[in-house]
Structures are given as C-alpha cells and as structure tokens.
Amino acid sequence: MPESLYELDSPTYRMAVAQFEEAAECMNLDPNLRERFKVPRRALVVSIPVRMDNGKVKVFQGYRVQHDDSLGPTKGGVRYHLSVTLGEVAALAMWMTWKCALVGLPYGGAKGGVRCDPATLSKNELQRLTRRYTAEILPIIGPEIDVPAPDVGTNAQTMAWMMDTYSMQKGYSVPGVVTGKPIPIGGSLGREEATGRGVVYTILEAMKYLKIDPQKSTAVVQGFGNVGSHAARILADHGIKVIAVSDSKGGIYNPKGLDIAKLYPHYLNNHTFEGFSGCDRITNEELLEQPCTVLVPAALSEVITEKNADRLKCKILAEGANGPTTPNADRILAERGVFIIPDVLANSGGVTVSYFEWVQDLQQYFWKEKEIHEKLFDIITSAFQRVLSLSQKKKVGMRLAAQMHGIEKIAQAHLARGLYP
Secondary structure, eight states, X not given: OOGGGGOXXXXXXXXXXXXXXXXXXXXXXXXXXXXXXXXXXXXXXXXXXXXXXXXXXXXXXXXXXXXXXXXXXXEEEEEEOTTOOHHHHHHHHXXXXXXXXXXXXXXXXXXXXXXXXGGGSOHHHHHXXXXXXXXXXXXXXXXXXXXXXXXXXXXXXXXXXXXXXXXXXXXXXXXXXXXXXXXXXXXXXTOTTHHHXXXXXHHHHHHHHHTOOGGGOEEEEEOOSHHHHHHHHHHHHTTOEEEEEEETTEEEEOTTOOOHHHHHHHHHHHSSSTXXXXXXXXXXXXXXXXXXXXXEEOSOSSOBOTTTGGGOOOSEEEOOSSSOBOHHHHHHHHHTTOEEEOHHHHTTHHHHHHHHHHHHHHHTOXXXXXXXXXXXXXXXXXXXXXXXXXXXXXXXXXXHHHHHHHXXXXXXXXXXXXXXX
C-alpha cells in the first residue's frame, strides 16, 4: 500500500501547524504543550471495500483523526472528496479543536473523510460506502467518544446511514452518535443552515465594528453548497446585495444584485446555475477579485494565496470554508487592511448547533427553531467580541487572536489534568 496513505504531512497540515506555531510563539506557550498539540491524539486509516453496482469490488481509503479530547468527546465532520488525505484530515481536526474551545463547547477536535468523488457514485453505492466506513471506524466513535457530522460531499442522509449502522451494532438506537441527522431521527431544527447563518452573524458584527451599513453593502460568495447557499440567502435577507456566487464549475454575476430568493430554489432543484436569467457567467478566479464589501470563500481550502491576495477588492473576508487563506496571503491582506473573520470563528455555527443537537439527543428534549437561532446568535457574537477584544489588546490580527484564544483554553485543560501516566 502506498506510503502516502499514512503520511501526515500535506500543504494543509503544514498551514495548520504554521498558524499554531505563530500563535504559540505570541503566547509564549509551554514548549511541552507546543509539541503535544502539533500532532493528533489518534489517527485511524481504514480500507473500505465496496461492491459497486456493476458487481465489481472497489477499495476506497478512509480516515478518522481525533486531535484532542481534553475538554470532552471529539467532534468533527466527515467529507467525501478526491482531495482527502490523512494530512488534510489531521489539519481539519486541529482547527476543530481551536474552534470548539473558542466558542466554549465541551468538545475536542476531530475530522474524517473518504477519498472519493461522491458525484460519480449511485445512492446505493454511497450507502454501502458509508455503512462500511462507519463499521471500520466504529470502535473509536460514540456519543461520549467522538461525534461525526456532515462536511463537504456528505449530508443528512449520510449521517442517517452512519447512525443506523452504529445503532445496529449496539442493538438499540443511538441518535447522539452523529449530528446533522434528518429531523425524524433526532436531528435539530436549524442545523442545516447553521454554518451559513453563523457566517452571517459574524459579518453583521464586523459591520457594526467597522461602521458599515449592511443596506449599502455587497457580497460575493464562492461555493454554493450547504454553507455558501445559506450564507447567500441569509445575507440577502439582511439587505446585503449578493452580486456573485459560484460552484465548482464557475459562477454567475450581476453588479445590480442576484435574486437569491429565486436562485436558491433553482439551484436546489437543478444543481446548476444554467438556465438562471439576469446574470453573466464568471470564473471562480474572477469571482474572488470582484469589488465588494464582503467576500465569503465557502468552498475548499487554499483558494486565496500570495498569487491573488493583492487582487482581492473586499473590505471584509469571512471564511465560510476551512483554511481558504494561506499564511502568505494572510500577511498581504493584513497589509492592505482587509478585515478577516477567520474560519475557526466565522464557520463555527455548524458545530455550535451540532452541539445543540447532541444535547437534545442525550436529554430527549427538543427545542424550537427560534430558540436555536437565539442561542447560536448569543454564542457566536460573544465569541466574536472576545476575539476582537483580544485582537485589540494584543495588537494582532483576528486569526491570530482566535487561535490564541482557543489554544489557551486547551492548554489550561492539559495543565489542569496533567500527563498520564
């Protein structure tokens, strides 16, 4: 088997470690903790044999990485994408640790994934893949151990299959083993749109701080999956003019504003922008460089680099995706005065409402959607203000302040618990 399957190193992992090292240096973090936090607590690599619809067996590679569990069970999504590697998953798990600590959740960070292109698989093939993947990682997941959730390429149906597979092995229903499930089997109201809604809440807080009128603002959203589509819809609901959106094939643009109320159902039904009128086609590269008040990269990581950072024309960069901006691009944007809402803060709405779902499953008592929105607003806006305050106090950027805040909480937990044995 290729050694690369077990290689932790990757560009995304190096980026996560570089961000951590910068924060650790500013904090003067204990050298022993610094070494401990750079590597995950546990990483599992599994082979997933799946009988395809044509009768042939194809073997996929899957991963589950748990970075830290000092505060409680680990938490993190499962992504199905051709870019999935052990290093990428390890980086995402590290970011999840800082994210959960930052917003005050009793979780550590984890992440999982399968290297595949879900668009080329039938529903039956996806179900067999998901059930076998769940069976392979079953020894290290559970409501008190590690709680998966949807991510790129996965959805509520994926989580339903995972929950059912786990429950069949246990002999009874365990809804709390995953979050992001369908409502009938223990899912939470407001979960599907939670990440996008959280992105918008942080944007509105940034606009208050920068004294920008939302009604006179424009937004560009890269990625029209779960995060980007809901972010665009909720931005429009708050009076912000969305002038461009895109998916992996490219995007559409209208400087006078897109009719998101019509575009959202059109894309939901057709999975394409084709056939939508009143707009011009645009590439993803061009989309990132459009003049706007707010740019929301909500697709994959490392799309904003030193090659295009100097061409961005936004006042606020709100990271809906994980790791969309490289460290070199960060420095360029900082010099240009772009206000960055980092991923660990901007997209923390998803894990926050996942936490609400987990709590509801454990206590078997479910909340109204209005309560979900109010609790999410309180948690994410409080986190924004804490990060902003630390940023001003330490005279550092928002990303560094957010990382420092999350790392400090995990460091305090490790110092309190000590080292076993």
